[in-house]
Amino acid sequence: MDWSAVPGLTWESAYLGIVPALIGLVVSLPLGIACTRWRWLYGPVLSATSVLYALPSLALFIVLIPYTGLTDTTVIIPLTLFSLCVLVPAVVDGMRSVPDPVRQAATAMGFGTLRRLVQVELPIAVPIVIAGLRVAMVSSISLASVGQLIGVSSLGYLIIDGYQRDFATEIYVGGGLIIALALVCDLLLVLLRRSLTPWRPRRARGRPENVPIGVPAQPLPGGAA
Amino acid sequence: MSFFSYAWNWIKQPQQWHGSGGIPVRILEQLYYTGLSLIIAALIAIPLGILIGHTGRGAVLVVNIANAWRAIPTLALLVLLTIWLGFSVLAWLIPLVVLGIPPILVNVYEGVAGVDPELKDAARGMGMTPWQQVRKVEVPVAMPLIVLGLRTGAIFVVATATIAAYIGLGGLGRYIIDGLAVDNYGEVAGGALFVVLLALAVQALFVGVRRAAVPRGLREQVRSS
Numbered sequence: 001m002d003w004s005a006v007p008g009l010t011w012e013s014a015y016l017g018i019v020p021a022l023i024g025l026v027v028s029l030p031l032g033i034a035c036t037r038w039r040w041l042y043g044p045v046l047s048a049t050s051v052l053y054a055l056p057s058l059a060l061f062i063v064l065i066p067y068t069g070l071t072d073t074t075v076i077i078p079l080t081l082f083s084l085c086v087l088v089p090a091v092v093d094g095m096r097s098v099p100d101p102v103r104q105a106a107t108a109m110g111f112g113t114l115r116r117l118v119q120v121e122l123p124i125a126v127p128i129v130i131a132g133l134r135v136a137m138v139s140s141i142s143l144a145s146v147g148q149l150i151g152v153s154s155l156g157y158l159i160i161d162g163y164q165r166d167f168a169t170e171i172y173v174g175g176g177l178i179i180a181l182a183l184v185c186d187l188l189l190v191l192l193r194r195s196l197t198p199w200r201p202r203r204a205r206g207r208p209e210n211v212p213i214g215v216p217a218q219p220l221p222g223g224a225a
Numbered sequence: 226m227s228f229f230s231y232a233w234n235w236i237k238q239p240q241q242w243h244g245s246g247g248i249p250v251r252i253l254e255q256l257y258y259t260g261l262s263l264i265i266a267a268l269i270a271i272p273l274g275i276l277i278g279h280t281g282r283g284a285v286l287v288v289n290i291a292n293a294w295r296a297i298p299t300l301a302l303l304v305l306l307t308i309w310l311g312f313s314v315l316a317w318l319i320p321l322v323v324l325g326i327p328p329i330l331v332n333v334y335e336g337v338a339g340v341d342p343e344l345k346d347a348a349r350g351m352g353m354t355p356w357q358q359v360r361k362v363e364v365p366v367a368m369p370l371i372v373l374g375l376r377t378g379a380i381f382v383v384a385t386a387t388i389a390a391y392i393g394l395g396g397l398g399r400y401i402i403d404g405l406a407v408d409n410y411g412e413v414a415g416g417a418l419f420v421v422l423l424a425l426a427v428q429a430l431f432v433g434v435r436r437a438a439v440p441r442g443l444r445e446q447v448r449s450s
Contacts, residue, residue, distance in 0.1 A: 054428045055421055056384035058401060062417035063228050065410065135295060142298045146388060149300075150405065156300055163304035163392075171308070175301030182296040 005157075006177070013154040013181055017141030020076050024083030024136055025129075031084075032091025033117070045088060053085035057143050061150050075147035082143070083136035090132025094125025127200065130193040137189065138182045145178055155181070232418040235411035246399070248419065255396035255423060258386045262318060263379050266325030270378075271371065274330045278337025278367070279359055287334045294327035299385050307392040317389045324385050325378040332374025336367025365440045372438055376431040383427055387420050397423065 035042040060078035068074045098121045106116040148156030158174025161167075194200075235241065241248050277283045299320070306316045340363050348362040364371070390398025400416025403409075 051425070051428060054380045054383075054424050056387045056424055058384070058387050058398070059417040059420040059424070062401060062413050063421070065413075066226065066228050066231065138292075138295045142296050145298045145300050149388070149391060149402070156298070159298065159301045159304055163308065166308060168305065168308050171301055171305050175298050175305070178298045178301070179296050186296075 006173070009153065009155045009157055009174075010177055010181065013141060013144055013156075013178060014185075016072060016075050016079070016144035016147060016152070016154050017181070018137060018185065020079035020140045021083050021087075021133060021137040023076070023080045024087045025133055027080070028084055028087035028091050032088050033095060035088065035092050036095040042092060049081075049085040049088055052081045057082070057146050058149060061147060061152075065150065070151050072152060074150070075144060075152045079140040079143055083140060086132050086136045086139075087129075090129050091125065094128035094132075095121060097128055098124045123197070126196050127193055130189055130196075134186050134189045137185050141182045141185060142178055145174075228414055229418075231411050232414035235415035236418070241415070248415075251395065251397050251399060251416075252419065252423065255383075255386060255398075255420075258317065258321065258389075258394065258396055259379065259382050259427075262321035262325055262382045262386070263375070265318070266322045266378055266382070267329055267375060269322070270326045270329035270374070271333050274333025274371075274374075275337050275359060275364065277330075278334045278339075279355070279363060281338065284334065284338065287331055291327050291331040294324070297324070299324060299388055300391070303385075303389055303392050312393045316392060317386075317394045321382050321385055321389070325382045328377035328381060329371075329374040332370045332377065333367065336370030336374075337363050339370070340366045366443065368439045369435065369443065372431060372435040375434070376428070379427050379431065380424070383420075383424050 031045060035045055055078075057078055060081070061074055064074045064077055068077070102120065102124065103116065106120045111120065144154050145156030145159060148154060148160050155174045155178050158170050158177075162170030162174060236248070244250070274287070277287055302320045302323070303317070306319055310316045337359075344362055344366065345358065348358040353361065386394065386396055387398035387401065390396060390402040397416050397419045400412050401420070404412030404414075404416060
C-alpha cells in the first residue's frame, strides 16, 4: 500500500466534505432568514430541499457529468444541495429560538433590522445553526467517498483500491480515516460554538442540543405535535 | 449533449427493455432490495424505538447511534462485507439494513418520547394499561415522526442499493457501474435517470403513507408546525 498518497487523499476528502457544508451555510443563512421573515416561504423551501435530499448521490453526480465533467465541482454541488435539507431548518429554528422580548428590547434600544440581526438574533441562533452544520459536515465527508466511483479522488480511493486488490487493510485505513476526519471536523465545530457563545455554560449535559440554555421553551404551534 | 439527451438515446433503444438485464427487471430488482431491507430495518427499529421512547431507557444510546451513523462511509461498509463474506445476500442485506435502522429508530424514539406528558397522564388516568397507552395514544401521536423516519430510511436504502451495484448487486445501479466501466455514458445516464425517478416515486409514496397513517385530529397541527 502506498502510504505517500494518504495525506493528499485526506486533504481531498476534507475539501470535498467541508466546502459543501460551508457553501450550504452561506446559502442557508439568507434563505433561512427569509423563511423566518416570510413564513409562507418556509413550506415550499422545505419541500424543495427534502426532495433534493431524497436523490441518491451517485445518480446526481452522473446527472452533472455532462456539465461539470469529472471534477470536484461534480461532487460538491450535490453535497451542497443535500446540506440545505439540514441547514435551512437549522437557521429557521435558530432564528425562532430568539425570544420575542429580546427582539423587542433590541428594537427599543434603537437597533435597526440589520444591526439587530447581526448583533442579537444571529448570535442567539449560533448553537442551533452549528448543530445543523455538524450534521451537514459529517454527512458530506462520508458521502464524498462515493465520488470515487466516478473517479473523483478522495480517501474513497483507498476503499476502491483495497477492494480491487482484495486487501482489507487498505479499506480499514480509508474508512477509518474518513470517520476520523469527520470526528475531527465535528470537534472543531463544537469548539467554534463554544468560542462564539461564551455565555453558555460549558457543561450542557443531558440537555438536547437544540434547546438553548437559559431560554424558556417556546410553545410549539399546535401543541402536541 | 445534455444529460437528458444521453439518457433518452439509451432508453429508447428497444433492447434495453427486454431480458434479464432489461429496465423492467432492474426496476423490480431495485424495489425488491429496497423493500426487503426497509421492512427488516423497520421490524427492528420501530419496536425498539417505541420501547426506548416509552421507557426512556437507552435514550443516550439512540442519540449516539444517530450521530455515529452519519459518519459511516457506505462504500467502505459494502466492500468490507464483500471481502469478509464473499458476494452473497448477507453482503448487501446487512449494510442496507444497518444503514436503514438509525433514521427510523431515532425518529420513532423522538416521536414517542416527545408525546405531551399531559396526554400520557390523561391516558394513565383513564385506566389504560401500558400497552394501551402505547397503542392508542403514543404511537398515533408519534405517527408523523414515525413516517418521517421510514421515509428517511427509504432514502438511504435506495441510495445505498444503487451504490451496492459496485459489489455486484443487481438493480438500476448496474447500469451506472457497468456503463462507467466501459465508458458508455448513455447507459450511465439512463440508469441514473431511472434511479432519480425511483427515488421521487418513493417520496411520493411516503406522502401517501403519511396521509393514510397520521390520525385525522393531528393533521392540521402537523401542517402548521
